[in-house]
Amino acid sequence: MARFEERTAQRWIRVTEEQLDTGLADQFLRTERAGGITLFVGTTRRFTDGRETVRLTYDAYVPMAGAELQRLADTAADRWPVEKLVLHHRTGEVPVAEASVIVGVACAHRDAAFASARWLIDTLKARVPIWKRETFADGATAWVEGQLPPPDRPGD
Amino acid sequence: MAESTSTTEPATLTVRVLLFSVLREKVGARELEVTLDSSATGNDLLDHLAEAHPAVAEHRGALRLAINQTYAPHETELSDGDEVALITPVSGG
Numbered sequence: 001m002a003r004f005e006e007r008t009a010q011r012w013i014r015v016t017e018e019q020l021d022t023g024l025a026d027q028f029l030r031t032e033r034a035g036g037i038t039l040f041v042g043t044t045r046r047f048t049d050g051r052e053t054v055r056l057t058y059d060a061y062v063p064m065a066g067a068e069l070q071r072l073a074d075t076a077a078d079r080w081p082v083e084k085l086v087l088h089h090r091t092g093e094v095p096v097a098e099a100s101v102i103v104g105v106a107c108a109h110r111d112a113a114f115a116s117a118r119w120l121i122d123t124l125k126a127r128v129p130i131w132k133r134e135t136f137a138d139g140a141t142a143w144v145e146g147q148l149p150p151p152d153r154p155g156d
Numbered sequence: 157m158a159e160s161t162s163t164t165e166p167a168t169l170t171v172r173v174l175l176f177s178v179l180r181e182k183v184g185a186r187e188l189e190v191t192l193d194s195s196a197t198g199n200d201l202l203d204h205l206a207e208a209h210p211a212v213a214e215h216r217g218a219l220r221l222a223i224n225q226t227y228a229p230h231e232t233e234l235s236d237g238d239e240v241a242l243i244t245p246v247s248g249g
Binding site: 042058059060061063064065067089100101121124125126127128129130131132133143144145146147148149150151152 | 241
């Protein structure tokens, strides 16, 4: 599958089949201008409503997913005083307990770091063109019921 | 020869349609090429696809279009060469 990567001094955005590395994300976010870093890591959960999942498999419209993540980063930077930002999403197979998504924000103060990270993960889930399929312990598979993206730009 | 040289080009446009997740599985293709009338909109494309592929008809009620990698209303007029993705409800994260 294709991959997307943009890395500048302020932000690091990736869509990749590789395992995500929270240590590298944390390192990237460190800056003397920040007083707080929020690092959200989304992982594959084993049990949902009593049913056992063995892995998730993510499909993505990779170039657009990258472009949407860039638009989310732009909007977050307009709304909050973001010093540094990380948005990483994994594609392909993600076994139980491994990370599928990392959202990281470094801000001068914690309120903005929490608020922007919360907005970023919620908005990512609502509009970035990525889909997950569950594989259950009994071998059955199912695409996860998702959210229809709003037709406008993020934050409108 | 009295034949006219002004052979009018058929007024059509061709778009590349990308399918993902559940639609890719049900239609059995990642990509389709569709030729439509040159005044066609996203709705016209969906009419055409729904007729050819029952899965598109089934999912049409909850479908967003992305034209050249940006979400766009179904009423948007298409252009020749557009990349149009059919986006079923997303579930990333």
